[in-house]
Amino acid sequence: MDWHRIRSDFPILDQQVNGHPLVYLDSAASSQKPRAVIQTLSRYYERDNANVHRALHELSNRATEAFEASRKKVARFIGAATEDEIIFTRGTTEGINLVANTWGTQNLRAGDVILITGMEHHSNIVPWQLLAQRTGATLKYIPVLDDGTLDSAAIETLLTEQVKLFAFVHISNSLGTINPAKELIAKAKALGAVTLLDGAQSAGHMPIDVQDLGCDFFVFSGHKMCGPTGIGVLYGRMALLETMPPWHGGGEMILTVTMESSTYKAPPHRFEAGTPDISGVIGLGAAIDYLEAIGLENIQRHDHNLANYAVQRMTEVPGIRILGPQNGHRGALAAFHLDFAHPHDLVEFANSHGVAMRGGHHCTQPLMKRFKVPGTTRASFYFYNTLEEINRLVEVLLLARKFFT
């Protein structure tokens, strides 16, 4: 693969920041967009923009066609049985909230257990806390071991028949841990639990096949995989989606409305009230085309190389503690703690050298508490990053050490 040529598909990367070439290491927060996606968005607004589904005029037909074609692309991208299992949301967070507020409210009772893990993003904690408060269900956490993996002995005791829902992160945004999703889902399903997999950091980074994984729900965001912000996907198995009540009411999701009551469309439209993010959906389709042209296996391999090279090089920095698995099996990020600089001071310093990283708790406060750090600095990678950029990162970390000590 000619990764340098692929990198040139991203116009934003070719710029100076504070007098230095930009080194963008914050893709786990939001990825950059290739020209193909940007051009798709501007073409849509220049030629095809209209509301979808309701009008019979040419522009609306084109918009609707492109919109629904994206749904098919997403279904193929994650291996859904049919495109009707693809619900467009604003992002991962909204997808989880949709499940909590529909399936969750309908199915959970006092005494039931919602099982999550100690490495969840706040978006996969708070909706379940709210659901537990509403229903009287109990929220339990699988502990995280020192090496950043889940405590498999604890899973055996926590995963019981009381567990009605098991929701967990595919790749941790704070540790880089890649959880053994298929195996965990199979265990949970054998006990009758419904499963939700948070794919915010895995979609676009590795091949996803929801049928092979076996999950009931899979959620992800477009903007972390070369798509626009504001668009995400909830995949749900049709047998479950069909039983779920609507969440938001409004146009697009109804069959008939009288003054007394309404009837609702079948999934996915039942869960898509109001005018959707049409350009976002079409842009997401373009992102999927782009990623598939490179190949998700190729991206996964490159991610893996970048992450392992980064961990290997970063250990050269005295006073560094890298969180997460050290066995070479990690997603495209490395979060670390330095004994000579607080994450915010380091991020400020790195920024003055053109290196963009993120410092703080990464929306995983319970995990920070678990590892007894106030926060970490995270360097996260995507296929447009290079080994030279990681060398530059290490150089800047060493400069920071000189500066702060």
Added chain:
Amino acid sequence: MLSDDLRDLYQQVILDHSRNPRNSGELPPPCLHAHGDNPSCGDEIDVWVRVSDKGDIEDLKFTGQGCAISQASASMMTQKIKGKSKDEAAAVREDFRRVVMGDGAPTNEDALGELILLEGVQKFPQRVKCAMLAWRALEQALESK
């Protein structure tokens, strides 16, 4: 190599205060106390203040964790405020706020002393809350009873 803005932000005196905070620790009761935090970045400060019957700040200490700016600001604050009346402390606080926010000239720059070194924060608007954290906690402590 390094930008002047960054050098201004992290002057040696500031780094020294963050590495070796002055007046670090807790005061025994009776005293006033307040906790301040910046939830978005995780910085935390606890401030303990002993105020005399006349309203003078006889002693103050702090504990905390966070970035160099928040910790240095707290350390420098304790040195500057100790022995001041509550009104004098409020005046210094307001002048310091103006300096770090770039919100007009301080009324008494001399009274700020070393604190003027945190002027560099002006160029980094996201760090204003770090510089002000201890001062917010101090204000809360003085208002508590």
